Amino acid sequence: MAEKRPNARWFVIALPYLWLAVFFLLPFLIVFKISLSTPTLAQPPYVPSFNSLAEIWEKARQFTIDNYAFLASDSLYYSSYFSSLRIAAISTLLLLLIGYPFAYAMARAPRAIQPMLLMLVILPSWTSFLIRVYAWIGILKPEGLLSAFLIWLGVIDQPLRIMNTETAVFIGIVYAYLPFMVLPLYASLEKLDPTLLEAAADLGCPPWKAFWLITVPLSLPGIIAGSFLVFIPAVGEFVIPDLLGGSDTLMIGKTLWREFFGNRDWPVASAVAVVLLLLLVLPIVVYQHMQARQVEAAR
């Protein structure tokens, strides 16, 4: 009996790793393998393809890094990457500026209504993401609700030209990702002891200054968590730029989709995906590192 216990423990530890191996590492290796292949008119649309594991060594010399070289040679790709990072960064900043007051107000609201406010933040996520983004088309299009409302108010006399621009993409991302920014911010602001602000005031610090010296540093874990939580998926976002953005809104998700379904160039599409992953691994590692440090500090 005693000998079996270590096995059970190993099993528990191995389970998440097994999960990651089957559903993350294996697919990634397949994508990586395709990215080293050459496109061809066939089924599947690339060579080499293996019929058995034994063939891997045989055909390995057919692998090529041409696809990566191609990515580097065509400005479309790195401007797509750059544009994605830029849009994600600006969106993160906007989310922080909108989400912080949001979370602050929630954390300061009477205890009794906080669960309800929390519910209201989460509630929209219960409808389909796609439907919510479609709804924004109805709001933002020239003959849509927003323009009609502003014209009715007399603020503008011409319909707005927001639809199919980068502005629409920002609106979409900020709307869709707001809960992911607000929730971690709320979690860290809610823990903040209000006596600390009293202590700061008592020591001669006016409220606006106490906000920068006490509130912001102590909510930094929430700021970092929220920022990563929205930045990483925003970089790879496809649905929002595809539906709300114009043809001039470059984002790597769209480029990847076009390579894959438009050009049927699986190897280049795979190379795009691998590079995107590498781009995102860096901030993820930084995030993990910071989380580990926090856990350490909390001990």
Add this chain to the structure above:
Amino acid sequence: MATRALGPVRRSFAPWNDPTAVPLIRFDKVTKRFGGFTAVDDLTLDIHEREFFALLGPSGCGKTTLMRMLAGFEEPTEGRITLGGEDMAGRPPYRRPTNMMFQSYALFPHMTVEGNIAFGLKQDGMTKGEIASRVEEMLKLTRLESFAKRKPHQLSGGQRQRVALARSLAKKPKVLLLDEPLGALDKKLRQDTQFELMDIQVTLGLTFLIVTHDQEEAMTVADRVAVMDKGKLIQVATPGEIYEQPNSRYVADFIGDINIIEGRITGASGGRVTIGSAEAEAPLTVASEADLAKDTTAWIAVRPEKTRLSLDAPPAGTANALTGTIFDIAYLGDWTVYLVQLPGGKILRVSQANMTRTVERPISWDDKVHLWWAPEAGVLLSR
């Protein structure tokens, strides 16, 4: 010539007895209401410079609210608070010459000990050199030199308490407010810290206002104690006066142990008042100049340590002589506390100092005993 005093006194320090002295802090008919609840009720109180003043009372009596109004965290609903002659109305906490040591310490968790102490000094726009030397001075005063670079979560409870003290003292405030400052410490450390606080207060020559529910703490540290109940001051006096001359049953009962016997006034003459009580066979006598009408209800309060207890009857004619049965005994080492049941059923508390290691005729459970006290030992209370 020896003067009689109630408890120890700091010689030549009693500005509250000097009618020409101008108080540093003045609460003038201050009322504070939270919705329908009156936390502080039409309260008037003067506190003098360099005084160590204690606000004492049970939780919810309004003592913390009173302090928070002085710090500026609450505004009085009615009345006026002046500090050093200036009306504090509408002045935010960050512009008041008071500093508070919080009950929870409220140390900034993201700053080091040094950073916490320097925080208030930085707000005053002091130069780096001045700040550094003041921080150094405070670290030395509170014996925290070796912990300067630590964060609050790396300190023990006692060390955190000293950081909180150092931080609130760093700006040399006109008034230091201490909100239950020692509540989180264990008994031994608390007693040591009480003496330390008194030393620091005298050394720095500052005015301290302490809020506490611990009567022993208030008595130990304070020059004067204000006993509060339901938003009102019941008695403001030196610890000695509060203990020896309580002005009401509430104060007598709140401070230390006491026996209170209810009765009716039967006579008053020559500084003696006699009371007839259902609890005592004979009339009780108490030294008092009070002029109370015959037959009004009054109470005699007598401290356990001022009551004599013996197996033998006192000489005939001894005042306030009662008999009873030992109901219970608590041996505390330095003291033994006897609970004596009177024939009427009332239980009185009598304590005796154990001045010798052995006792010839020990008093035991169920013994018939005699107890008595001098007329001067009791206090006559009319409310």
